[in-house]
Amino acid sequence: MEKAPEYHVPVLGPEVVEHLITDPDGTYVDATLGGGGHAELILEQLGSEGRLIGVDRDPVAIATTSQRLARYGKRFDQRQIPFWQLPDTLGSLGVEGLDGALFDLGVSSRQIDDAARGFSYRQDGPLDMRMGPDASQTAEQVVNQYSERDLTRVFREYGEERASTRIARSIVRGREEEPIRSTQQLVDLVTAQVPERFATKSLARIFQGIRIEVNGELDHLEPTLNGIVDRLVTGGRLAVLTYHSLEDRVVKRVVRGTPQSSLPRDFPVADPNAGKMKELVRRGITASEDEVAVNPRARSAKLRIGVKV
Ligand SMILES: C[S@@+](CC[C@H](N)C(=O)[O-])C[C@H]1O[C@@H](n2cnc3c(N)ncnc32)[C@H](O)[C@@H]1O
Structure with missing residues (x-):
């Protein structure tokens, strides 16, 4: 390799x-x-x-x-x-x-490539996304604790995602069944809400939105x-x-x-x-x-x- x-x-x-x-x-x-x-x-x-x-x-x-x-x-x-x-x-x-x-x-490519940091929708890892320990919250906290309205805002404002409302609703429903702890769980919830041909773009936008929120960018x-x-x-x-x-x-x-x-x-x-x-x-x-x-x-x-x- x-x-x-x-x-x-x-x-x-x-x-x-x-x-x-x-x-x-x-x-x-x-x-x-x-x-x-x-x-x-x-x-x-x-x-x-x-x-x-x-x-x-x-x-x-x-x-x-x-x-x-x-x-x-x-x-x-x-x-x-x-x-x-x-x-x-x-x-x-x-x-x-x-x-x-x-x-x-x-983010740097080194941060994205490290699955354990949770920045990438291409690899399974914990929903973290903090660039450093000074960040006040993790992606897991945002995804599991924000109201549907706040998630919609994050996806719309920081991800510029059109299907923000639908994706936020599906996350809130999903976490009622079990907490969302991994990037893969989030990927599954997002891709279920968008046509397959837009899935990668929507994933990029949703992950970007959460990352910006987590790090107060x-x-x-x-x-x-x-x-x-x-x-x-x-x-x-x-x-x-x-x-x-x-x-x-x-x-x-x-x-x-x-x-x-x-x-x-x-x-x-x-x-x-x-x-x-x-x-x-x-x-x-x-x-x-x-x-x-x-x-x-x-x-x-x-x-x-x-x-x-
Ligand atoms: C795109 S990379 C920089 C790559 C660098 N120019 C190079 O050539 O290797 C961005 C870096 O900025 C750091 N960073 C992003 N926001 C920051 C902030 N608010 N304060 C300090 N560092 C930050 C990230 O942790 C990451 O390591």
Whole structure:
């Protein structure tokens, strides 16, 4: 059997490095260290005074990647925290101004491939889906304890699944018979509610919705990105890779420095981020056919880069 690669191929790696690094002796953050694919590319470009701080909420990612990148010595530092603690952590590390920050959002292929983490509808495992121990609930808790209405909301808002109501109802009925503890039980309940030809897409959407809810992925994104924008030096870069439109909507707003659309136009307090950022490549950067052919994960990726003005 072919040996699995030690870490996944970083999505849009050369493009990230090209747009992120403006000063090789500057200070950078990789807020989603994962297997360290991007981190390694960045470290390769840094000079002797350059510094990269890698963050991940997953202790497994931190342990394996910090070992792998130990050869970069004092240029590399890492912290196991959810990235919304970054603005405070940077303060405690004595970082005054950041030259660039990278966010490669979502789960890593390593997390998906590990059946015991429960992220994948392709393998049977416990319904966990926590990216790290700091997450306040597991997928099992969401699936067994949320009301039918809340499940419908999660599937609709975070999964953008059309059959949300029907699937939520069938989960509530299913758990009355026995608790839903495994990914396979969930897969069976979902696939029974959708035509076979849509089953894979519905499974992907339902699993995505639950994962976003479990990890609070959208709750903290905008305030975190705005906190990072505050820490960037003038000309500093914010590079964000997203894999679905819900995240991209938020990221677009931040890198363009446009006010939150939910605020009324005459809202007395200006958006803290308004006017501070300019987007570098207007529609964002997507992967080439060649990259997608070798790295299917790149298919849905969009890289947006903002420059602090
Ligand atoms: C797509 S992977 C990153 C892969 C990485 N760029 C590489 O090249 O290997 C996303 C990583 O971000 C982490 N992550 C996601 N949300 C996070 C958050 N809110 N705080 C900290 N880490 C997070 C996940 O645990 C996962 O390891």
